[in-house]
Amino acid sequence: MNPSGKVALVTGGAVRVGREISAGLASAGARVVIHYNGSAAAAQALAEEIRNRGGEAATLQADLSVQAEVERLAAEAESAFGRVDILVNNASVFPPQPLAEVDEALWAHTLDVNLKAPFFLTQRLGAAMATRGEGVVVNLADLAGLQTWTGYAAHSISKAGLIQLTRVAARALAPAVRVVAIAPGTVLPPEDFPTERIDRLAARTPLLRNGTAGDVVDAVLYLVRASFVTGEVLVLDGGRSLRG
Numbered sequence: 001m002n003p004s005g006k007v008a009l010v011t012g013g014a015v016r017v018g019r020e021i022s023a024g025l026a027s028a029g030a031r032v033v034i035h036y037n038g039s040a041a042a043a044q045a046l047a048e049e050i051r052n053r054g055g056e057a058a059t060l061q062a063d064l065s066v067q068a069e070v071e072r073l074a075a076e077a078e079s080a081f082g083r084v085d086i087l088v089n090n091a092s093v094f095p096p097q098p099l100a101e102v103d104e105a106l107w108a109h110t111l112d113v114n115l116k117a118p119f120f121l122t123q124r125l126g127a128a129m130a131t132r133g134e135g136v137v138v139n140l141a142d143l144a145g146l147q148t149w150t151g152y153a154a155h156s157i158s159k160a161g162l163i164q165l166t167r168v169a170a171r172a173l174a175p176a177v178r179v180v181a182i183a184p185g186t187v188l189p190p191e192d193f194p195t196e197r198i199d200r201l202a203a204r205t206p207l208l209r210n211g212t213a214g215d216v217v218d219a220v221l222y223l224v225r226a227s228f229v230t231g232e233v234l235v236l237d238g239g240r241s242l243r244g
Contacts, residue, residue: 001085001086001134001135001136001178001224001225001227002029002225003025003028003029003030003086003221003224003225004028004029004030005029005030005031006029006030006031006085006086007030007031007032007033007080007081007082007083007084007085007086008022008025008030008031008032008033008084008085008086008087008088009032009033009035009073009077009084009086009087009088009121009125010022010025010032010033010034010035010088010090011035011064011073011088011089011090011091011117011118011121012035012036012037012090012091012092013032013033013034013035013036013043013046013088013090014034014035014036014039014042014043014046014059015036015039015042016188016213017090017140017184017187017188017213017216018088018090018091019042019046019213020213020214020216020217021088021090021213021216021217021220022034022046022050022057023046023049023050023217024214024217024220024221025086025088025220025221025224026050026053026055026056026057027053027055028221029055030086031055031056031057031058031081032050032055032056032057032058033057033058033059033060033077033080033081033084034046034047034057034058034059034060035059035060035061035062035073035077035091036059036060036061037061037062037063037064037091040059040061043059043061044059047059056081058080058081060073060076060077060080064091064112064113064117065108065109065112065113065117066112067116067120070116070117070120070121071120071124073121074120074121074124074125077125078125078128083128083132084125084128084129084135085129085134085135085136086135086136086137086138086224087121087122087125087126087129087135087136087137087138088137088138088140088220089117089118089121089122089137089138089139089140089162090140091113091117092113092114092140092142092155093109093110093113093114093155094152094155094190095110095152095154095155096151096152097151097152097153097154098150098151098152098153099150099153102153102154106154107154110154110155110158111154111157111158111161114155114158114159114161114162115158115161115162115165118139118162118165119165122137122139122165122169122173122179125137126169126173126177126179127173129173129176129177130173130176130177132176133176134176134177135173135176135177135178136177136178136179136180136223136224137166137169137173137177137178137179137180138180138181138182138220138223138224139162139163139165139166139179139180139181139182140181140182140184140216141159141162141163141166141181141182141183141233142155142156142159142183142184143183143184143185143235143237143240143241144156144159144160145158145159145160145161145162145163145183146160146163146183146233146235146241147241159183162181163181163183163233166179166180166181166231166233167179167231170230170231171231174230178226178227178229178230179230179231180223180226180229180230180231180232180233180234181232181233181234182216182219182220182223182233182234182236183233183234183235183236183237184211184215184216184236184237185201185205185210185211185235185236185237185238185240185241186198186201186202186205186210186211186237186240187210187211187212187213187215187216187236188212188213189201189210198210201240204240204243205237205238205239205240206238206239206240206242206243207238207239208238209238210238211236211237211238215236216236219234219236222234
């Protein structure tokens with residue numbers, strides 16, 4: 001799909017990697033709906049930047065841990081520009097709790113944001129895409145969904161579920177709608193990561209560097225345009241997973 005002239009919804013699209021994805025899709029000519037939860041100022045600033053460059057953007061607030069707000073987001077995103085052609089399920093939480101420390105509240109919140117919301121957004125918006133005969137869903141997974149990150153138990157399990165959602169939805173929504181995923185390694189570490197830890201992560205990759213948000217944007221744009229790719233997970237980790 002050529003993103004020019006299409007409508008894209010990016011969840012968590014106001015900050016960090018999501019911000020770059022929103023901006024990248026806008027630069028490719030898409031009209032972008034920027035979802036945010038608590039980052040209202042950042043969302044409005046990004047939308048204004050896009051408009052100043054001649055693009056079109058709207059902002060929508062929703063708490064993705066609340067099912068009614070997920071349903072509202074889907075409806076309002078379709079209303080913003082008349083439809084949604086590209087859904088990027090980017091919003092995510094990353095709690096650093098090992099298995100023994102995960103309580104019911106953390107488990108529920110992590111699964112609600114990282115898996116339940118993408119499921120129902122894909123269900124609702126994917127069905128509308130299929131009716132129109134065209135659409136793409138890009139899920140932002142994680143190496144944690146392919147490896148066993150014991151220090152991030154709930155997150156890792158949620159991302160494994162998102163990868164399986166990608167495969168199931170790719171079959172269910174074919175042939176009109178393609179569903180794909182990206183599993184980044186270290187592309188934009190949490191702000192509280194010490195420099196020494198970031199350097200160690202870079203040293204573990206065959207390319208001897210960490211990735212950037214721009215690398216993720218390039219992957220999103222490739223997958224949006226890759227008309228013969230569906231159900232696949234693009235690992236974006238500089239070769240880190242080759243080391244096991």
